[in-house]
Amino acid sequence: MKNTIIDVSQLELNDKVVAIKRVTKTVKGGRNMRFTALVVVGDGNGHVGAGLGKAVEIPEAIRKGKEDAMKHIITVALDENNSITHDFIGKYGSASVLLKRAAAGTGIIAGGPARNVCELAGIKNIRTKCLGSNNKQNVVLATIEGLRQLKTPEEVARNRGKSIEEILG
Helix, strand or coil: CCCCCCCHHHCCCEEEEEEEEEEEEEECCEEEEEEEEEEEEECCCCEEEEEEEEECCHHHHHHHHHHHHHHCCEECCECCCCCECCCEEEEECCEEEEEEECCCCCCEECCHHHHHHHHHHCCCCEEEEEEECCCHHHHHHHHHHHHHCCCCHHHHHHHHCCCHHHHHC
């Protein structure tokens, strides 16, 4: 797990609203309606985060979701053709997302929630597949968890005490 602290003020962040849900709570006087917004933020250069905001009004929920996403930004290991460094399966709850490397020119082959995360992370070439649950919130969080656990060849070589050439074959 990378424990690098990212200074959010230095990043030029874009945000995308992945989902807005209306939730109701039945109380003595009737029903209370609120909204939850799932928001993904990223700089398109290897930094991405997701957050959930809840409020009585939609714009307020989106603002809160964006603030929450900024608190949970991770760094993604990218290779020379803006793809991920190796294949990986990210898991969160019952949702799993298979992340596969892709050659230059492939583009982003991904479903809605996973596509938003990949675009904002700055990944240009990737293939993904949602396995298990396709709940939007869990798919976003599984994708981010998978991207967070990716390692560069340099990190693997350093951890194993080998050269980069030995790792890459």
